[in-house]
Structures are given as structure tokens and as C-alpha cells.
Amino acid sequence: MNTVTSYGAAGTVTGSCHLVKLGPIKILIDCGIFQGEGVGGSHRNYEPFEFDPAEIDFLIITHAHLDHIGRVPKLIKDGFNGKIIATKPTKDIAQIMLLDSAKILKEEYKTLRRKARRRGDEDTISEPLYTEDHVKEVFSKKWHLLEYFEKHKLPKGIKVTFGNAGHIMGSAFVMIDYFDEKIPKRVVFSGDIGSKHRLILDPLDNTEIADTLFIESTYGDRKHKPLQESVDEFKQTVIDTLERNGNVLIPSFALERTQEILWLLHQMSYNGELPKCQVFLDSPLAIKATRLYNKYPVHLSDEVEYHTLDNGDPFSFESLSTTSTREESRMINKVKQRAIIIAGSGMCHGGRIMHHLKHRLWNSKNTVIFVGFQVEGTLGRKIIDGDEYVKIYGEDIVVKAQVQTINGFSAHADQDDLIDWISNFSELKNLYLIHGEASKMEPFSKAIKERLNQDAKVMEYGVSVTL
Template sequence: MATLQSYGAAEVVTGSCHLLQLQNGINILVDCGMFQGEVEERNHNPFGFDPADVDFLLITHGHLDHVGRIPKLVKEGFKGTIITHRSTMDLAEVIMLDSAHLMKEGYKTRYRKAQRRGEEEKVRKPLYTENDVRTVYHCPMIFASYDEPIDLGHGIFVNFKNAGHILDSAIIQVIFEEDGAKKTVVFSGDLGNDDDLVMPSPDIIEEADVLFIESTYGDRNHKGVKESDLELQHVIQKTFMNNGNVLIPSFAIERTQEILCMLKQMYNRGELPVCQIFLDSPMAIRATDIYKRYHEELSECCNEFLERDGTIFDFPYLYYTSRVQDSMKINDEDSHCIIIAGAGMCNGGRILQHFKHRLWNEKNALVFVGYQVQGTLGRKIVDGAKKINVYGEEVIVKAEVHTINGFSAHADQNGLIEWMSKFTKLDKIFLIHGERDKQEIFQKEIERRLHKKAHIVKHGEKIGI
């Protein structure tokens, strides 16, 4: 019997890594992501399987928590074939190189401090380097297209469907025969919303013997896009009336592009006050360029912008600040600025420099537009921290803090259940990619509304398919 074991994103949101072992000896790994927040120490643990035994790595999309450990996988012996969209590998390169750079810089800092204590040997080396990332791109690769099944041999096919989460994100169907019967295992990946400004709606899947579905927001429902638009607009107008600035910690991929589209729509409607908008994230700028390159995969709204303006995201108030010196100049601006910077969970990046300069000022506003994982600085602020530590300096939190959850790239509880309700055949449901308490709420809601049992997957648990 085929089995599946989850070695990440089991009772936690991050670290997606799911090993499907087929009866004929073929091993398929779905995603190999980085753990983040309070579970990030797990990144240094053994995988729980031998990377050399993996025949195929299927990648649902290019977020860090889905691709961040791939260099480690290759470094430790993976010699199989990677299957995903070409654009996903382009985004993953940006993400993984940034991850390697941050780990290198963190290592240098820890090593310098350890030298002063004479404890250099205790400093753990980075998980991988930039060269390890480049080695990933020497692996055999097959680039997928939506709705074009790929034959892996041995009677195994994989099919990529649009998940609507980020650029070319995928729901993956694995179809194989076992004991004379056809089986279909579906991995939802991260599912998007039906009303996203940048991405199309997720594809409908009709049949699955087994479904592994994300459950990040299985406990709640989002505000609508229009309501979130109005809320952001209100925060901007109120903050500018107080001669303040708006800080937006934003994920480089998808969230940044959605915020830019929303701000551009406000500008087009004449509802955005005169201001300067700084996209102060080299990684987000590179990701935005990749989105432009694959514009045909984006929403009708984005392509209408492109046809009308010759550009999807640009408009007069927007400035890109790739260079450090341009980023530093933002500190000289007193008011009427919107600063979009990474990291999205505030665990690094240029947003920390802006916290140091602006978080203590009650005239300013801090707007969270993405999920904040347990253990991250962003989560601490959302949970009401009065003071935070930035580069060894204590900074008081006096800026108004707002959380606008309607911007989430993840489907909410209603969206997930509505998507599942479209299956004409759905035998077994397994919950992954969510915090345990939220999964328990989602589990009960599935039973109440779909009259189906759902199992919460534990780390390393062997599940018969």
C-alpha cells in the first residue's frame, strides 16, 4: 500500500514537506520548505528520510515555507528530478538566495560575538550557502503547465492545477495504479481566494481518493477585498492627517504585488492622498519583475492595467529603492509616506530599520497585511507587545497597529470548505499546514458542513493511502 508521511507543516504552518511512497518503490516528495518562527530550530534536524531515496520533488509554489530547505535536500544527497513551473523556480531562486544571504550574515554576527568569548566552535554554520542554492539548478527539471499531465513512468502521472495563491502556484494531483485500481492523491498546496486582485481563482478539482489540504485559516473568515480596501484607505488618510507615515511589512511574493495593485486602484479613483510610496525591498522588487515577466498568468485586472498603462504595477507616486543609500534617504522624509518593506513577519529585512526610526512615534501607523507565525516579531507586535528589540536597541511601540486580514493569499474557512464541496468524489481528508488549535476548529466545521471526517496529520505519522 502507498503511504504518506509529513515531515513539515504537520500541526504547524511552515516547513511543508510530504513524502509519498508508492508500492512500486517510487518516492515522491511534495515541497521541501523552511520552518519559521518558534519551530525554526527544526530546520537543522535530519529530514526523517534519506534524500538520496527521493525520485521526484514536486513543488507547489515558490514561498520560503515550501522551497526553503531544497538546497539542504540537494546537499544531503537528492539526485532526483524537480517538477514545477518555470516561474516557480525563478521565484524560488530569489527566495533561497535571500535566505542563504540572511543565514550567512547571521552566522558572521554570531561568530564575532563568540570570538570575544572564545567559543567559536559552538557557533552553528548556516544551513546552506548561495553556492548550495545554485547547485539546485543543476538538478534535472521538468517544467509543468497547467492541465498537462506529466508521465513519470511506472503508470504514474502528475497534473498541476491553478491554486490561485501566488504566481503559478499549484494544486497537484498524483495519479497511479495500485492492485489494479487507479488512485488519485491531491495536494491542495496553499489555496488562494476567489476575489484576489492579482491571481485568478483556484481551479475546481472533481475527484480525489485522498486530499491533503492546507488549513492556515481553517478557524476564521476574512474580510472582503472591498472592506479591506476601505480599511487601508482609512488608515492612510487618518495617518496623513496626523502628518504621519504608514509602515507595511509585506511578503515579497504576492502580498506586495496585491498591495501595489490596490494602491494603484486608489490612485486611479482619486482616493489616494498625494504621497510617496516606497517599495523598499530588493527581493520584492525582483519578485515584482518576475510577476511582470509572467503577466499572462495574472488576473484580468493586472492585464487590463498592462494594456491601458503599459505597466501593471507602476504609477506616479511609486518609487523602487533597491540601493541601500536610497533606502536610508527614506529616513529623511517626515510625513505622507507609505513604506512597504520586508520581511513580512518582521524577522529581518529593511522593515526593522524603519521600525527603529518610526515605530516609537504615535503619528505613524503600522499595518500588517499577512499571517504572523508564532514566535516571530510580527506576531509579538500583533499580540500587543509594548516594546521590541531592534538591533540590540529597545524601541517602544507607539505607532497605531492595524491588522487587515482581507489581504491574505490563503483561502479562509468558507473558501476552503466551498472548494472542497465541489468534489464529486472525496474519500479521505487530511489536514496539514495549520496550527493545531485552528485545525481542530476546521475539522469540526468540515464534519458539520460536509458530513465528512478529517484527520489532523502528525509529524512523521505514516498514513496509508
């Protein structure tokens, strides 16, 4: 029997992990961490896998966001010894992401253990989920790196093919061709897909053939603002804040969103639109990621690629400073006005943005611009939801800064984009919704029925479905 079982990103956004059984072959699609609080929260990362990692033959990675790769070192630590399949940019990005994650886990462990020691119960603190040595082991395994639409043969007549998902550099949706009682079948996993209109990437590819589709639904309940409207809103917010001598704080994801923001600021600077200011990229991870984006210009949009060929680095400009060390980061505190600070983490659940929020969130001259999705339970979500006070490093901080949410930059497709992509499949028999909050899936399912006359089922955690 051929089945799929979701052990993450089922009724929640994070923790993507889908086990595909095709006869004797077991394929895992992603192995990401859970983020946020509640039932689907981060505490689940430390729980044992519901399957035996040693029995998994192949791990397919759709892209290198931590909610898709963050438990891969744990998977290997717990016995996985199969082949890993991904695009080349995904492998490179995954390496810097996982090493950074291991470093954060180590620091968190030290902090928790120090506090527990003072309480006299340090034995209650769990070891880190994984270490840098475990990450290094990930990249000592056998990887097979695919180009888009290059077929890769697996045993039993199974073939794996990637299409460009248009989400972040190297992201892919996965097409798996197999035989069911000698009848050819195809199952497709969307991974995370982007919209048709992106700032620095080519739009996602389409494909027409699938018997079964598992599709993300992060923004299945809404439509994003048009991209140009979001670009204009971003520029105006930056200009207005700087002209009142305020500071702009941008909690940004190291991958894609940071590079998009840098490209926009580069354009503003190039066109004379950016008021006099200092711009800080205060994220060692984002700095490394940006170098990788420069490494693969062929994966960028035509506009950015041509700009690179004619004018060099599209993510740099005169007023930009990169701050890799903690000492450099602390020096930003001395800049009292007219600064743009881009720092991780994107959901404000850690990273250097926490310090900048602590120092600047209480000042009404400043603006916090959220340019990415904020999972329930994260600090970023609390600020967006209008909490009057938020707790940062144990201190209550009043939220007086302007708060601006610009969701048109989202690397995730909105409802129209998702339905348009689904409509390309001519003979789709089964459709399952994954990677979304339960509250988003109901309106998405209803919209699919109304516009495509297609029934969509919501995947439940740990419940197998037959292909």
C-alpha cells in the first residue's frame, strides 16, 4: 500500500515532515522544527520521531528554511543513513542555517542550565537538540543535487523531479512518479511556493500532471497587497520615519526577505530616494546568506541578474554597514536617530532584533516594519496583535513605536496564487492541505471548492492517507 503520513505541518505552519511509503521505499519530505507555542509548539522538537529514522531510504529537502530542515541533524543523530536529495543552493544555504541553529541551541542550553543551577535543579535541563558536530555529520552524508526538471531515478521505478517553487533561492516543489499495480502515478508536494510576482526571484514553475497534491496553505485565507503597492508603502514608511528623525527596525528572516529589503534599499539609494541615514545589516547569518545569493545569480530574476552583471553587488550600497560581531552590534545603540536596522530573527523569538526592540520599541518616533509571517505565540505576533506591553529579557517594554505590517513581500503565495497554481493540474484526484493554521485551511478549502469544484482534505497529524 502506498501512503503518506504527516508528522508536522499538519494543522499548523511549522515542523514540516511528511513520510511517503511507496511499497518498500520510504521517503521523507523535509524534517523541520516546530516554532512558537501551544500544541504545535517548539517543545515537540525534543520528542522522539514517530517513525524509525534508520528505516528512511531518502530525505528530500524542498528548501532551507528551518521549519523544513531544522530537525535533520536530529534525524541523523537518531539513525538516518540514507541519501539526501536537494538543489545545490539549498544544500549551501542549509549548511549555514543549521550551523547557526546549533550555535543558538548551545547558547540557549547554557543559559537555561545556568539559571537551573541557581535553582538547584540543573539535572532537569535537556541537552541541546543537536550540536555543530551533528550538523557536520549531515553534510558528510551522501547528497544528490538536482537541477530543476532533472529526473532522478530511485529504486522500484520511482523518479523524483524538482520544479522551481519561487519561494526562496533553490526552493523546489517535488514531483514523485511511481507505479501502483503497474499504473503510473504522480504525487506532488508543493513545499512552500511563492507568488507570481517576486522582487528578486523568478516566479514559480507550473506543472500539469498529478494524481495527488499536498499543498501549503500558510496564506490560504487571504490575498496579499499588490507587490508594487507594498513596495511603495515600504519606501514611504522608511522615508517618513527617517524624516522625523526616527529609526526603522526591520525584524527580517535571513533568507530571501533580507535580500529583498537590501535590493529595495539599494534601488532607493541608487535613485536618490533614500534620505540621509545609516543602514545596518545586523545579522551574521543574513550576511552569510547574502553572499550565497551573490554566488548564484542565475537563480535570481532577470532584472537582478542583469543589474549584477552591469553594476555589481545588488545587495550593497554606500550607507550600508554589516555588523558581524557582538561588539559591532552594540555600537548601533549609540546611533540615536536616522538608522535602519535589519536584524534577525524574523519572528522576534531570539536574535539581535530583541536587543534593538528593547532599546527602541518604547519610542514613538521609531517604526517597526514587519515584512514576514509571525507564528502565533512569538513576540512578533504579540506586537502585531497590539499588546500594550511585551516582555523582552524579563523586562516589560511598552510598545509606543509605530508598527507597520507589509505582507505583500511574503515569500508565500496568497489564496489567488495558490488556487491559480492548483488550476494547472488537469486530472487531479486528491488534494490535501498542509503547512497552515487550522483557521486558514477552512476558508481556503471553501474557496477551492467554489472556484475549482475540487474537494480539499486537511491532513491530520499522524494519520495516514492512501495514495
